[in-house]
Amino acid sequence: MNMNVVRSIQPVVNSISSRLFSTSTCLQEIRKMARMRVVDNSSLGKAARVSGQPARVIHVYTKNGVATLGDKVLVAVKGQKKKAFIVGVKQKQKAKIPRFDTNNIVLIEDNGAPIGNKITVPLPSLLRKKEGDITKVMPLANRFV
Amino acid sequence: MPKRLSLKPEEVEKYRKSKLIDHPDVPVAEKTQRETVPADYRFVFPEFLPDPEYDRRDRVRERLERDDMYRRRMVIEIPEFYVGSIMAVTIADEQTPSKESRFVGICIDRGGIGLRAFFILRNVVDGLGVEIMYEMYDPTVLSIETLLLEKRLDNHLYYLRDAPPEYSTFSFDTEAIPIPKGTAIPVNPLKVKLNPRPWLERWERQDLKGIQELNLPQKFYDRAEIHAEKPWQKHDLMKQYRSNINADDTEQVMKEVHQRKKAIDRENTRRRKEAIFKNKK
Numbered sequence: 329m330n331m332n333v334v335r336s337i338q339p340v341v342n343s344i345s346s347r348l349f350s351t352s353t354c355l356q357e358i359r360k361m362a363r364m365r366v367v368d369n370s371s372l373g374k375a376a377r378v379s380g381q382p383a384r385v386i387h388v389y390t391k392n393g394v395a396t397l398g399d400k401v402l403v404a405v406k407g408q409k410k411k412a413f414i415v416g417v418k419q420k421q422k423a424k425i426p427r428f429d430t431n432n433i434v435l436i437e438d439n440g441a442p443i444g445n446k447i448t449v450p451l452p453s454l455l456r457k458k459e460g461d462i463t464k465v466m467p468l469a470n471r472f473v
Numbered sequence: 474m475p476k477r478l479s480l481k482p483e484e485v486e487k488y489r490k491s492k493l494i495d496h497p498d499v500p501v502a503e504k505t506q507r508e509t510v511p512a513d514y515r516f517v518f519p520e521f522l523p524d525p526e527y528d529r530r531d532r533v534r535e536r537l538e539r540d541d542m543y544r545r546r547m548v549i550e551i552p553e554f555y556v557g558s559i560m561a562v563t564i565a566d567e568q569t570p571s572k573e574s575r576f577v578g579i580c581i582d583r584g585g586i587g588l589r590a591f592f593i594l595r596n597v598v599d600g601l602g603v604e605i606m607y608e609m610y611d612p613t614v615l616s617i618e619t620l621l622l623e624k625r626l627d628n629h630l631y632y633l634r635d636a637p638p639e640y641s642t643f644s645f646d647t648e649a650i651p652i653p654k655g656t657a658i659p660v661n662p663l664k665v666k667l668n669p670r671p672w673l674e675r676w677e678r679q680d681l682k683g684i685q686e687l688n689l690p691q692k693f694y695d696r697a698e699i700h701a702e703k704p705w706q707k708h709d710l711m712k713q714y715r716s717n718i719n720a721d722d723t724e725q726v727m728k729e730v731h732q733r734k735k736a737i738d739r740e741n742t743r744r745r746k747e748a749i750f751k752n753k754k
Contacts, residue, residue: 416601423591423611424564429602429634449601456568472569473576473603 356419358395358431360385364403367415367432368444368468376405383412383433397425398458403433410435410443413462415451426452426473434465442468510731515723517553519583520590520609521730522718538587539726543733545610550741551617556580557625557661559643560594562607563615573615576605577645581630585609595633597642602634620649624660626682635672636665 358364363382366373376383386409387402388395395401395414403412416432428449435443440461450471455462486493515522521542523535545551554560558580566574578594581604585591590609595602607614633641652659666685667676677687678697687693706712718726 421606423606423608424613425605427604427606432601448599450598450603453566453568453574471599472574473598473605 356417356431358385358399358401358414358417358419359388359393362395362431364401364412364414364433365430366405366412366435367447367449368434368442369446369448370435370444372405372408372410373435373444379406381406383410383435397421397452398455398462400461401433403435405435411438412436413465415447415455415465416449425454426450434468436461436465440464444468446470510724510727514727514730516555518727518730520586521726522586522723523726524586525716525718527715535587539729541588542610543737545612546737547740549614549616550744551609552619553622554580554583554592554617554619555622555624555658556583556627556629557623558619559621559647560592561616561618561620561647562594562605564607564611565613565615575645577620577643577647578603578605579630579633579641579643581633595630595641597638600638602638602641618649620647622652622658624658626660626662626664630683631674632665632667632676632681632684635667635674635676637668640665 362385364385366376366383373383383403383405385395385401386404389400389402396419397414397417399414401412401414403410412433412435414431415434416426416428416430418428418431421427432449434447437443442465445468447465447468447470450473451466451469453472456466456472521539523530559577560580561575561577563573563575565572576594576596578596581593581595583590583592585608588608588610591606592609593604593606595604597603607617609617663683664685665683667687670689675693675697676684677689677693678700680701
């Protein structure tokens with residue numbers, strides 16, 4: 329395009345259309361394709377951490393497709409499909425519920441038993457009142473906040 | 474009835490040789506009411522000030538909320554603290570075996586008005602950054618302690634999320650360091666060295682005093698200058714008026730706080746003495 333034309337329409341473009349990309353901070357929601365940090369000592373999780381290819385959420389087992397603390401997700405780790413529980417989130421939380429610097433997961437088998445046998449980071453205390461398979465993950469933690 | 478000649482007390486006061494308030498017959502209670510309120514109260518008790526947003530104001534609700542806040546302060550001691558202070562909070566937690574949980578961290582932000590006042594504590598636990606927001610007047614909060622009373626150079630410390638963990642690591646066994654009464658609150662002049670980009674926010678666009686030189690390419694500072702506050706905006710009187718509570722309202726609220734604080738302080742010292750007595754037993 330002619331440079332003069334560009335110069336003449338530039339102020340119009342600036343005044344009418346704002347930027348075409350969003351500059352607001354993201355919501356930090358855990359949806360499909362969200363990258364997660366595996367915090368148990370399973371060899372699969374360690375391999376994902378070392379290789380720099382974090383586990384990716386490929387399905388969320390909730391009605392609205394957004395996962396939060398204590399929800400179950402399906403993740404892709406090192407070419408494998410594994411189920412996992414979310415044990416720490418980055419998103420803003422209500423009063424007294426901890427917010428972490430990373431989105432943390434603990435890998436589990438299809439039958440609900442955890443793959444690793446130790447969790448290296450603190451877990452939020454409110455997970456202890458959850459029922460179901462996540463109770464099998466709780467004994468692996470060494471600290472709650 | 475004949476019309477009485479009424480003289481206002483202020484008018485009479487003009488012709489008195491000495492002030493009526495200094496007269497020995499005036500009760501002591503009335504004299505103490507005229508005490509001046511310390512000027513720093515609006516920084517020590519910011520949550521008592523009403524919302525500067527005029528549409529959200531409701532004087533009856535504000536007063537009822539303040540009454541509830543005084544009542545809560547009679548039950549637990551809510552100490553003076555600022556952004557940058559190291560604090561410990563114990564809450565009732567039915568999930569833990571001891572039925573309570575304690576968290577220690579640096580206060581990275583405080584805010585909220587009235588009963589919704591909150592503060593956020595940050596710490597690094599087992600190498601992972603943890604932040605917990607607490608509401609100051611939450612009935613499940615069992616105790617709030619200020620372990621180290623100090624200020625930092627900024628109004629918030631959210632940039633600690635993009636700083637190395639040593640800047641926000643605090644031991645849970647930290648012991649309280651009391652500062653002598655009447656001394657000014659120390660300001661920690663620490664300048665934080667941030668990690669290299671990418672960051673969670675564009676820190677170069679915020680007027681932050683507590684971070685070291687960022688060493689970014691010039692284009693970042695050029696953009697920051699475009700988005701920065703215009704030089705005349707800080708002298709915009711109308712803007713200041715809209716975003717602050719006016720001096721009259723502040724004085725009225727702080728006078729009330731000052732009066733109610735005496736009973737609260739008395740209750741706190743009684744409770745502290747009781748605790749010492751119990752420990753001795």
